[in-house]
Amino acid sequence: xxxxxxxxxxxxxxxxxxxxxxxxxxxxxxxxxxxxxxxxxxxxxxxxxxxxxxxxxxxxxxxxxxxxxxxxxxxxxxxxxxxxxxxxxxxxxxxxxxxxxxxxxxxxxxxxxxxxxxxxxxxxxxxxxxxxxxxxxxxxxxxxxxxxxxxxxxxxxxxxxxxxxxxxxxxxxxxxxxxxxxxxxxxxxxxxxxxxxxxxxxxxxxxxxxxxxxxxxxxxxxxxxxxxxxxxxxxxxxxxxxxxxxxxxxxxxxxxxxxxxxxxxxxxxxxxxxxxxxxxxxxxxxxxxxxxxxxxxxxxxxxxxxxxxxxxxxxxxxxxxxxxxxxxxxxxxxxxxxxxxxxxxxxxxxxxxxxxxxxxxxxxxxxxxxxxxxxxxxxxxxxxxxxxxxxxxxxxxxxxxxxxxxxxxx
Amino acid sequence: xxxxxxxxxxxxxxxxxxxxxxxxxxxxxxxxxxxxxxxxxxxxxxxxxxxxxxxxxxxxxxxxxxxxxxxxxxxxxxxxxxxxxxxxxxxxxxxxxxxxxxxxxxxxxxxxxxxxxxxxxxxxxxxxxxxxxxxxxxxxxxxxxxxxxxxxxxxxxxxxxxxxxxxxxxxxxxxxxxxxxxxxxxxxxxxxxxxxxxxxxxxxxxxxxxxxxxxxxxxxxxxxxxxxxxxxxxxxxxxxxxxxxxxxxxxxxxxxxxxxxxxxxxxxxxxxxxxxxxxxxxxxxxxxxxxxxxxxx
Numbered sequence: 001x002x003x004x005x006x007x008x009x010x011x012x013x014x015x016x017x018x019x020x021x022x023x024x025x026x027x028x029x030x031x032x033x034x035x036x037x038x039x040x041x042x043x044x045x046x047x048x049x050x051x052x053x054x055x056x057x058x059x060x061x062x063x064x065x066x067x068x069x070x071x072x073x074x075x076x077x078x079x080x081x082x083x084x085x086x087x088x089x090x091x092x093x094x095x096x097x098x099x100x101x102x103x104x105x106x107x108x109x110x111x112x113x114x115x116x117x118x119x120x121x122x123x124x125x126x127x128x129x130x131x132x133x134x135x136x137x138x139x140x141x142x143x144x145x146x147x148x149x150x151x152x153x154x155x156x157x158x159x160x161x162x163x164x165x166x167x168x169x170x171x172x173x174x175x176x177x178x179x180x181x182x183x184x185x186x187x188x189x190x191x192x193x194x195x196x197x198x199x200x201x202x203x204x205x206x207x208x209x210x211x212x213x214x215x216x217x218x219x220x221x222x223x224x225x226x227x228x229x230x231x232x233x234x235x236x237x238x239x240x241x242x243x244x245x246x247x248x249x250x251x252x253x254x255x256x257x258x259x260x261x262x263x264x265x266x267x268x269x270x271x272x273x274x275x276x277x278x279x280x281x282x283x284x285x286x287x288x289x290x291x292x293x294x295x296x297x298x299x300x301x302x303x304x305x306x307x308x309x310x311x312x313x314x315x316x317x318x319x320x321x322x323x324x325x326x327x328x329x330x331x332x333x334x335x336x337x338x339x340x341x342x343x344x345x346x347x348x349x350x351x352x353x354x355x356x357x358x359x360x361x362x363x364x365x366x367x368x369x370x371x372x373x374x375x376x377x378x379x380x381x382x383x384x385x386x387x388x389x390x391x392x393x394x395x396x397x398x399x400x401x402x403x404x405x406x407x408x409x410x
Numbered sequence: 411x412x413x414x415x416x417x418x419x420x421x422x423x424x425x426x427x428x429x430x431x432x433x434x435x436x437x438x439x440x441x442x443x444x445x446x447x448x449x450x451x452x453x454x455x456x457x458x459x460x461x462x463x464x465x466x467x468x469x470x471x472x473x474x475x476x477x478x479x480x481x482x483x484x485x486x487x488x489x490x491x492x493x494x495x496x497x498x499x500x501x502x503x504x505x506x507x508x509x510x511x512x513x514x515x516x517x518x519x520x521x522x523x524x525x526x527x528x529x530x531x532x533x534x535x536x537x538x539x540x541x542x543x544x545x546x547x548x549x550x551x552x553x554x555x556x557x558x559x560x561x562x563x564x565x566x567x568x569x570x571x572x573x574x575x576x577x578x579x580x581x582x583x584x585x586x587x588x589x590x591x592x593x594x595x596x597x598x599x600x601x602x603x604x605x606x607x608x609x610x611x612x613x614x615x616x617x618x619x620x621x622x623x624x625x626x627x628x629x630x631x632x633x634x635x636x637x638x639x640x641x642x643x644x645x646x647x648x649x650x651x652x653x654x655x656x657x658x659x660x661x662x663x664x665x666x667x668x669x670x671x672x673x674x675x676x677x678x679x680x681x682x683x684x685x686x687x688x689x690x691x692x693x694x695x696x697x698x699x700x701x702x703x704x705x706x707x
Binding site: 052053059185211213217221223226228229243245246250274275 | 416
């Protein structure tokens with residue numbers, strides 16, 4: 001009985017953690033379609049996010065934003081005079097499933113482009129599929145950098161547009177000398193912290209501790225005790241998913257707050273704050289490129305349209321905006337190229353600009369990331385985020401940190 | 411010394427949460443040999459009950475709604491358990507692998523149901539203001555919410571112990587647990603006892619859900635975070651053993667807290683698993699074993 005149960009639990013744990021064997025498709029890569037997705041007066045596009053299991057918490061809102069953009073484009077006449085038809089697939093928070101569904105969208109649905117992914121693990125799983133099929137993926141979330149696939153457009157921030165401005169803010173504005181790193185145990189926090197340590201070494205900041213916890217971890221009492229014992233001036237936080245809620249609640253519970261120990265997070269946005277409870281995070285800092293409060297007529301219209309479609313209680317935030325921008329950038333590039341052909345869209349995308357809610361964004365031709373303004377925010381009692389620092393103009397994306405001398409050898 | 415007291419309290423706190431999520435399972439699994447993978451979703455139902463009450467009563471009455479949530483969550487989760495028992499589980503007694511798969515399916519459906527009703531994002535529940543802050547004893551910081559959870563667990567354990575020892579219904583429950591055929595021929599209506607057990611076991615998961623709102627996320631996948639730990643406590647403690655579950659929760663909580671302090675969170679998880687594997691090699695029946703006479707197994 002016990003043995004049977006343990007076997008059952010192991011199967012369950014493996015499925016839940018999504019570490020089944022990676023089933024990269026074996027189908028031979030077909031010759032790239034001349035103009036994929038086009039049939040009659042319609043163009044099919046893929047939307048691939050986790051709509052179930054633990055990442056649905058974050059990804060459902062991004063899917064919603066992408067559908068809003070598709071709606072807007074259709075209302076203003078579509079692309080090349082054709083209506084966009086979204087094909088929605090569920091990646092189910094499982095990385096091999098993302099690869100499978102990406103292949104299905106490309107070969108069965110023959111979509112013109114796919115918008116999707118959130119975790120770096122899901123992107124890494126999809127990358128070979130898109131490269132092999134020479135098909136396009138628009139990835140909407142800030143990530144750890146050190147990647148530039150020719151078939152992926154990165155509409156979220158790379159390191160030099162988010163993490164480095166965050167560190168500069170800590171040093172210049174908050175006069176932080178001793179920093180503690182807390183993160184989830186997977187590729188993004190591990191890589192980000194490697195970069196943070198290299199930066200700190202070159203800029204005279206001391207790293208007094210580094211702690212990782214598994215994704216889905218719910219107890220942070222010991223981590224918080226270790227942070228307290230190390231007496232840092234601030235904490236740099238890269239915890240993702242549900243664990244983020246547990247961390248903030250227990251950080252506050254241990255008697256710490258923005259006054260006694262400021263924390264800067266790169267994964268807590270307006271959408272997450274609703275689930276954390278603003279009383280647990282008020283006054284703390286975040287680093288992103290867009291907030292619901294970002295000024296400008298484009299953003300006012302975007303926030304209004306999003307709330308009108310999905311409810312007044314739904315905030316917009318950085319990944320939501322990046323998902324929305326991705327769809328518009330693709331549509332603009334297709335119009336310019338006059339075709340949905342991936343190579344033509346890529347060529348037309350070089351230097352392409354779009355008046356996004358975050359301000360004017362430009363696609364960098366060499367690495368297919370976009371120029372983004374860094375914005376450091378402070379959490380307000382109403383659950384929104386006000387900008388308190390950052391860059392005054394869009395920063396050129398540098399995913400491999402080539403222009404930073406301290407980053408040599410990363 | 412300060413570190414020791416601190417980590418001892420953390421261990422105690424982890425143990426109390428483990429015990430809270432595992433208590434219900436001790437009985438459903440122990441008495442009925444039902445591997446209920448949907449137990450985690452009953453915890454989730456308890457947490458959402460807190461959220462619904464708080465939203466309905468407004469932010470002015472947080473303490474009241476939190477107090478009401480404890481019995482309400484017990485009823486909500488208990489009723490869900492009753493329905494599950496009535497519709498599915500009673501048809502597959504003695505087929506543990508089938509119940510494992512079926513209840514896992516139910517757990518996925520309940521997660522999706524929660525997602526459809528409350529949205530995919532986590533919801534926020536504010537803790538009552540009297541639980542803000544904490545006290546410092548011998549250099550260790552003990553937060554009121556963690557102390558509160560320890561208190562709730564202690565009360566629940568005492569209540570269950572009294573129920574099992576002092577009441578006729580509790581005695582029937584123990585009789586069925588110890589020897590089902592003999593209890594049945596002695597006139598105990600075992601299906602009815604099973605239903606009661608399932609109600610209580612699931613209800614306790616609901617109470618756990620209320621406690622968890624103080625420390626963890628409240629979302630559709632909340633159950634996933636606790637279900638495996640809950641099963642571990644039951645297996646290490648021994649099936650259907652209240653005392654066993656208490657010892658097991660304490661052992662796992664303390665091991666987790668001290669290993670984590672000296673290494674890291676990830677290593678502590680792996681370390682605790684390793685200890686469990688070694689322990690079960692030596693003692694596959696768990697810490698406490700049912701004393702029984704006769705040949706019935």
